[in-house]
């Protein structure tokens with residue numbers, strides 16, 4: 582699972598009001614090269630929750646993102662390269678996503694998060 | 704540009720995962736038939752609900768290209784084995800989609816709202832007793848409950864939520880699903896529709912329907928200088944005439960949403 586996908590996921594348990602961002606427990610993180618496309622990053626930037634991305638990147642051991650970002654930074658090649666790496670090249674391969682409100686763990690195996698709920702959670 | 708699709712010999716399999724079948728081929732054929740439009744549309748985010756073996760999402764990724772072409776893919780399935788097989792199929796073709804084991808798009812509804820430019824769905828559409836819907840094992844791949852509509856009727860509101868202003872939905876339906884009623888329901892939510900592929904086999908008659916927001920359509924029309932609010936109505940009527948033996952339940956004048 583890429584961190585861009587993590588940025589789109591929230592806890593879906595019934596009654597949870599504050600299910601985003603899911604905390605990351607990382608057991609195994611992979612890096613896979615992806616073609617650099619600045620336009621893709623510029624398109625995605627407004628949709629990203631920055632704080633969640635910075636937290637997720639830190640949780641998988643990547644500390645190169647600034648704590649705050651604004652669209653003016655999209656002119657910087659350096660910034661774009663870091664954003665590219667964080668959003669697309671880092672994969673949470675094994676671990677879990679944890680609901681910030683209830684502590685419920687959603688396992689991630691072979692890079693695939695399992696968001697299926699138990700009957701009493703729907 | 705030669706448009707490649709997934710190769711059957713590279714598609715993974717598992718005894719509890721739906722193998723590519725006539726409906727899967729019809730959906731991919733519909734995407735191929737609409738490929739020129741899709742390439743022009745330049746979707747940033749494509750999503751498949753119920754990816755099964757991964758045949759469809761892999762084909763779409765091969766047709767439209769990956770991040771280098773500006774496109775991101777997400778696929779879900781309720782069956783963990785299906786998601787795993789999809790990852791094998793994607794890998795065998797050298798493409799990537801983000802995979803999530805979940806019920807329709809549960810967990811994505813909050814943050815993915817309004818971001819999906821293309822959604823493809825080959826849902827479980829076979830009329831079955833309601834108990835069979837969503838049960839463990841391969842039956843949940845086709846079991847659609849009453850009129851085969853149980854899962855479809857949950858997917859459509861989610862699609863409406865997730866699709867962007869310029870979002871398109873391609874969905875497989877069976878005649879028993881009452882596709883014309885589905886089109887009318889979607890029209891009430893502001894979508895126009897057309898049949899992209901129609902196919903009859905011995906057992907079933909399949910339609911792949913494309914839905915898109917009407918504003919999109921008006922925009923297209925305004926570009927060619929022929930804005931005409933009547934158009935969607937006429938489109939739906941000609942569409943309905945394609946479904947044999949269907950009672951026209953009209954829902955009054957078109958609402959502007």
Ligand SMILES: C[S@@+](CC[C@H](N)C(=O)[O-])C[C@H]1O[C@@H](n2cnc3c(N)ncnc32)[C@H](O)[C@@H]1O
Nearest residue numbers: 721727753754755780781782806807825827844
């Ligand atoms: C008819 S199969 C299509 C598989 C594949 N897309 C294809 O075209 O070959 C339907 C798929 O939807 C999945 N499915 C059924 N109910 C679902 C749900 N509630 N949420 C997500 N996927 C579901 C099934 O597991 C199955 O893989």
